[in-house]
Amino acid sequence: MATIDDQDDGKEVDRSPFDRTYRGLLRGLYEGRYVPGQRLVAPDLMQTFEVGRGTIREVLNRLASSGVITLAPHRGAEVRRLSRREVTQLLDIVEMLLGLAARGAALSIDEGGNRARLLADHERLSEQVSLDHFASFIDAREAYYRTMVQLSGNEELQRLFPSAQVHIMRLQLRPFNRAGDSAELSDYNEMTQAILSGNAEQAEAAGRRHVRLTIERINDLPDRAFAASQP
Amino acid sequence: MATIDDQDDGKEVDRSPFDRTYRGLLRGLYEGRYVPGQRLVAPDLMQTFEVGRGTIREVLNRLASSGVITLAPHRGAEVRRLSRREVTQLLDIVEMLLGLAARGAALSIDEGGNRARLLADHERLSEQVSLDHFASFIDAREAYYRTMVQLSGNEELQRLFPSAQVHIMRLQLRPFNRAGDSAELSDYNEMTQAILSGNAEQAEAAGRRHVRLTIERINDLPDRAFAASQP
DNA sequence: CATGCCAACTTGTAGGACGATTTTCGAGTA
DNA sequence: TACTCGAAAATCGTCCTACAAGTTGGCATG
Numbered sequence: 001m002a003t004i005d006d007q008d009d010g011k012e013v014d015r016s017p018f019d020r021t022y023r024g025l026l027r028g029l030y031e032g033r034y035v036p037g038q039r040l041v042a043p044d045l046m047q048t049f050e051v052g053r054g055t056i057r058e059v060l061n062r063l064a065s066s067g068v069i070t071l072a073p074h075r076g077a078e079v080r081r082l083s084r085r086e087v088t089q090l091l092d093i094v095e096m097l098l099g100l101a102a103r104g105a106a107l108s109i110d111e112g113g114n115r116a117r118l119l120a121d122h123e124r125l126s127e128q129v130s131l132d133h134f135a136s137f138i139d140a141r142e143a144y145y146r147t148m149v150q151l152s153g154n155e156e157l158q159r160l161f162p163s164a165q166v167h168i169m170r171l172q173l174r175p176f177n178r179a180g181d182s183a184e185l186s187d188y189n190e191m192t193q194a195i196l197s198g199n200a201e202q203a204e205a206a207g208r209r210h211v212r213l214t215i216e217r218i219n220d221l222p223d224r225a226f227a228a229s230q231p
Numbered sequence: 232m233a234t235i236d237d238q239d240d241g242k243e244v245d246r247s248p249f250d251r252t253y254r255g256l257l258r259g260l261y262e263g264r265y266v267p268g269q270r271l272v273a274p275d276l277m278q279t280f281e282v283g284r285g286t287i288r289e290v291l292n293r294l295a296s297s298g299v300i301t302l303a304p305h306r307g308a309e310v311r312r313l314s315r316r317e318v319t320q321l322l323d324i325v326e327m328l329l330g331l332a333a334r335g336a337a338l339s340i341d342e343g344g345n346r347a348r349l350l351a352d353h354e355r356l357s358e359q360v361s362l363d364h365f366a367s368f369i370d371a372r373e374a375y376y377r378t379m380v381q382l383s384g385n386e387e388l389q390r391l392f393p394s395a396q397v398h399i400m401r402l403q404l405r406p407f408n409r410a411g412d413s414a415e416l417s418d419y420n421e422m423t424q425a426i427l428s429g430n431a432e433q434a435e436a437a438g439r440r441h442v443r444l445t446i447e448r449i450n451d452l453p454d455r456a457f458a459a460s461q462p
Numbered sequence: 463c464a465t466g467c468c469a470a471c472t473t474g475t476a477g478g479a480c481g482a483t484t485t486t487c488g489a490g491t492a
Numbered sequence: 493t494a495c496t497c498g499a500a501a502a503t504c505g506t507c508c509t510a511c512a513a514g515t516t517g518g519c520a521t522g
Binding site for chain 3: 247248249282283284285286289304305306307
């Protein structure tokens, strides 16, 4: 399954209608063309992406089952809105998953080019932070996480992690977040060091701490960054 | 989204084609009519469930994105086979998730009828174990887990847990598992007690321990219970 | 201004069509 | 007999049309 995390390869051509639409929609979500709460109407999408309704339906189904959008019977799709509580709950899970990923990555850091790969991604992340270019920073962070998960060797994690919709959160918080947050960068330094040391316990702790710090930062955001909680 | 966990309500009638097919397929997987590795070809399914191909496709997409089946381009769907390694990796994740669920359940055990609900499900589980009726046992266990996750109040967990395909594992291990495993029951006793006590730490530990014990039991299974590992 | 009904729009699903790709199977060859 | 190659058959990906069922917004009525 294609995921948000898949690289673009530069080859923009020759993709299947499904793929074009899936990625296009995801990219749109990513870049803010589709905002939380917005309805995604099939006929519009058909025109936009020049594909049939069947294809649109499949794409929406995929996005829905990874939690990026919600589908209600006979009422169509809309970009999922997360309340403060939901974001917290989501991150509680991500804390676990990232801890697991970091642990696994530490255990396999000496295999193949793993060490080099992680270093390269961390390097890139650091550069992006200093450049203060939000989109690139997001990309670099995405790549860094993906590498961690891949190094862990846990294929189930690879399936679940994107679907855990870290992206949604990221998207939703975009207007309130800043690249170049040096506090955040030190998280990554710590986490990377822990993994490189090969110490599983320490790596897991670092991964979790990173997410907990993220939760704290998010808790400081104003209410308007979230969907209203349910009555 | 309808999941395996949804109760049947007895109302077999008046379900949408999608729902009929989705549940029918799931039930078939559950009951062993579809076994790991088996191909699921659209035309057959169309006949079996008397629905259009579009509907079949949507159902297969759903099942695929929760990891129950795999889809390969132009080659259709097949019931997913898990290698020993994959099962272990999956359970590593489930360990985290169940720990989280148990923790959350403990924290909210005094709200509403939560305590009564958990007790009722635990009671039912105990009965089924003594009855030694596999299918009922599975159902009871499913209900117990579902309740735990619901009590935790973490909606993301509710979305993820079924999709974490505990079911696949269960299905795959069916021929080798026995209901009435008293060791397993004592796990549940311990876990239930911990949650009822309202002690979050203790509950989380109990939930995790339960999964770790499950991993051990599974490690003892013969190779033929698993798909061959990749070359 | 509240209420209820209708028209317009969307979604859910079926069925047909057609190129693209994979699988099957049989003929020919070593 | 075993193996290779290619064509036929099966299946998939996608589009289009059609229609019933459900939702929504607005207009008429009280």
